[in-house]
Amino acid sequence: MAVTIRDVAKLAGTSVSAVSAVLNNTAGRHIRVSEATRQRILQAAQQLGYAPNPLARSLVTGRTGVLGLVFPYSRAFIDRNPFSDQIMSGVFEEVVNEGYNLMLHTAVGNDWNAADEKMLIDPRVDGLILVLPNPNSSVIARCEQVRFPAVAVVYATENRQVCTINADDLHGGYLATRHLIELGHTRIAHLAGDPKVSTAEPRLQGYLKALREANLPVQAEWIIQAGFDWKDGYAATRKLLQLPERPTAIFAANDLCAEGAIRALREEDMPVPEEMSVVGYDDTWFATMTNPPLTSVHMPIYEMGKLAAEVLIALVEGRDVQQRQFTLPVHLTIRQSTAPPLKKIQ
Amino acid sequence: MAVTIRDVAKLAGTSVSAVSAVLNNTAGRHIRVSEATRQRILQAAQQLGYAPNPLARSLVTGRTGVLGLVFPYSRAFIDRNPFSDQIMSGVFEEVVNEGYNLMLHTAVGNDWNAADEKMLIDPRVDGLILVLPNPNSSVIARCEQVRFPAVAVVYATENRQVCTINADDLHGGYLATRHLIELGHTRIAHLAGDPKVSTAEPRLQGYLKALREANLPVQAEWIIQAGFDWKDGYAATRKLLQLPERPTAIFAANDLCAEGAIRALREEDMPVPEEMSVVGYDDTWFATMTNPPLTSVHMPIYEMGKLAAEVLIALVEGRDVQQRQFTLPVHLTIRQSTAPPLKKIQ
DNA sequence: TAATGATGATAAAACATTTTATCAGAAGTA
DNA sequence: TACTTCTGATAAAATGTTTTATCATCATTA
Numbered sequence A, B: 001m002a003v004t005i006r007d008v009a010k011l012a013g014t015s016v017s018a019v020s021a022v023l024n025n026t027a028g029r030h031i032r033v034s035e036a037t038r039q040r041i042l043q044a045a046q047q048l049g050y051a052p053n054p055l056a057r058s059l060v061t062g063r064t065g066v067l068g069l070v071f072p073y074s075r076a077f078i079d080r081n082p083f084s085d086q087i088m089s090g091v092f093e094e095v096v097n098e099g100y101n102l103m104l105h106t107a108v109g110n111d112w113n114a115a116d117e118k119m120l121i122d123p124r125v126d127g128l129i130l131v132l133p134n135p136n137s138s139v140i141a142r143c144e145q146v147r148f149p150a151v152a153v154v155y156a157t158e159n160r161q162v163c164t165i166n167a168d169d170l171h172g173g174y175l176a177t178r179h180l181i182e183l184g185h186t187r188i189a190h191l192a193g194d195p196k197v198s199t200a201e202p203r204l205q206g207y208l209k210a211l212r213e214a215n216l217p218v219q220a221e222w223i224i225q226a227g228f229d230w231k232d233g234y235a236a237t238r239k240l241l242q243l244p245e246r247p248t249a250i251f252a253a254n255d256l257c258a259e260g261a262i263r264a265l266r267e268e269d270m271p272v273p274e275e276m277s278v279v280g281y282d283d284t285w286f287a288t289m290t291n292p293p294l295t296s297v298h299m300p301i302y303e304m305g306k307l308a309a310e311v312l313i314a315l316v317e318g319r320d321v322q323q324r325q326f327t328l329p330v331h332l333t334i335r336q337s338t339a340p341p342l343k344k345i346q
Numbered sequence C: 001t002a003a004t005g006a007t008g009a010t011a012a013a014a015c016a017t018t019t020t021a022t023c024a025g026a027a028g029t030a
Numbered sequence D: 001t002a003c004t005t006c007t008g009a010t011a012a013a014a015t016g017t018t019t020t021a022t023c024a025t026c027a028t029t030a
Helices: A006-011 A018-021 A035-048 A054-063 A075-079 A082-097 A114-120 A138-145 A169-181 A201-214 A229-241 A255-265 A303-314 B005-012 B016-023 B036-050 B052-063 B075-079 B084-099 B114-120 B138-146 B169-182 B200-213 B228-239 B256-268 B301-316
Strands: A066-072 A102-108 A128-133 A150-153 A163-167 A190-191 A223-225 A251-253 A276-281 A295-298 A325-328 A332-335 B064-070 B103-109 B127-131 B152-153 B162-165 B188-192 B224-225 B251-253 B277-282 B295-298 B325-328 B330-333
Touching: A006 A035, A006 A201, A018 A035, A035 B075, A054 B052, A066 A082, A066 A303, A082 A102, A082 A128, A082 A276, A082 A303, A082 B084, A082 B103, A102 A255, A102 B084, A102 B228, A114 A138, A128 A138, A128 A303, A138 A150, A150 A303, A163 A169, A169 A190, A169 A201, A169 A223, A169 A251, A169 A276, A169 A295, A169 A332, A190 A201, A190 A229, A201 A251, A201 B162, A223 A229, A229 A251, A251 A255, A255 A276, A332 B325, B005 B036, B016 B036, B064 B084, B064 B301, B084 B103, B084 B127, B084 B301, B127 B301, B138 B152, B152 B301, B169 B188, B169 B200, B169 B251, B169 B277, B169 B295, B169 B330, B188 B200, B188 B228, B224 B228, B228 B251, B228 B256, B251 B256, B256 B277, B301 B325
Parallel strands: A066 A102, A066 A128, A128 A150, A150 A163, A163 A325, A190 A223, A190 A251, A251 A276, A276 A295, B064 B103, B064 B127, B127 B152, B152 B162, B162 B325, B188 B224, B188 B251, B251 B277, B277 B295
Antiparallel strands: A102 B103, A295 A332, B295 B330
């Protein structure tokens, strides 16, 4: 059906190996071919519209030019989280620029079983980019075990064989909280993220660090186990507002969580930022769309995706990567959801 | 390096073909194998942790179990448009459920050149899902020409060989406009989408149809060529507000465009919906996040993605698909951005 | 008893490449 | 002249499967 290398060879009146050498620009290495036949081959290939079969090629070379991108599958995560878009966007940019292709993988549950792992570590891809909430995922261990090229976008606490990429979430939590302190707030709540997700803990630690540094007491009931979804922020804030002693500022787990908080506040007629300051996290495009626009810790998500692809490609191509762990800097983007606290007239 | 079928055969003390037959559950068709050796083979495969090489398998079977998903590459489209997420989410759901894999493709420019087409129509994928703004894209033509299984998610005006999937955008435009008319509006503007995108025109036609049906005059300066991005809605609305005779309601090209409109109105201290009603389009999760939450035409984007994958899989597996064009229904989701016009006291 | 048919199994072909080994002839060198 | 080296090229091996063809063996039947 499709035109093969044999057809080209026949039309050019030469051998299969000569065609292969010419079309891969590898003539002169093992196989020599004269300029005349070179031209004949090129012309024949052009005439037949020949395209090499990547499967056959990969089978013998052991390389496919395809990278696997692994996402934790959850409809919520993919559907309504700008995070996944941006990381994919970054990965894509690099992958396309470097002439690679991208294969998408996912798990139906939260983690992977042995059968899934076998599905991931697969000759069809040269390497894997693992976007995982859980740094102890068995997939990572498996990749390390069989030395399959992989880069994990995850906040890894321990030293790992696999390259890991994360943002400085500890500093992010610190920046957000310090900003509120500098505005004059002393009663600052934190809506913490899902503790199963690796970024939740360092953000909380950053929050605590800033409080300690300013000699502010840590109020246990102002640290609420919320989550990364919109509804988590909403529910947590409602809980917060029922406390006898209310905070004057909220540092939310991420932008969606912050939006949930703003809604709960709006329902209670507490204007943001006048009566309550709110800081988000991630600083995706979504942060500019809320009302008021969110002050948020900027996470270089796009850059993390791009870097992940970059490192993986280096690994795949055999270049040695000296660095094991990459921690990208964060910064604070100040918008209109934060302001000094109201002076209480007593 | 990796364990092959030959290793399994050797350990089981049998032939390669027997192993293949047993592991593919195809024993009895051409090759017969006794229960005893069957067990030996199974045990050997298990013991060695054998996984078949998909490349080699695909090379001979001509099937890969991989579908290609083609997106128009634009950073804006991928980054900040809930549309792409949802369609991908739908495709993913079906693909995972049916045991297929997904390969992501894109073009750096807006369309594809001949070299790109060769890259898309590729033995590595069994078929293509084409998410294209332009129904006249050469990729579609190419797929039709070489009879490569493909499904296009696009509003196709003409009858095509390739299966196309779209939503009833004409009816959507009609629903949005009729809703405003029923609220009592008589001066309704439309911020039209990019005419190069195939959904723009039918939405405009639906708008016109509703106006005609209600015997309302069509005011040319109230139909503004805007676009599908946030900034387009913002700019168009500013233009609209400078007109001597202002409308009392706006039907925007999509939700992002509507949000831009709301912002421009907020800057001019025109509260929505009191002084201006705004209707969006798409009804993604984003529509619930704006202030006020958007009345919007619900597009079954997720379902379109899912259906696209479903149809393509049917095509790939050789089941005959009787229907060529699939048009999914839309409906209106009413929220708080629309209200009756203010009664003018004269 | 010879022919037929079923059973269990294997060898070999095919898939489309790349890579390695081989080979004939020309040219250069002792 | 005889030996080596270089040049242009091809045949064959290898990649890891599935599929087709072939082959014994044994039971069944005429």
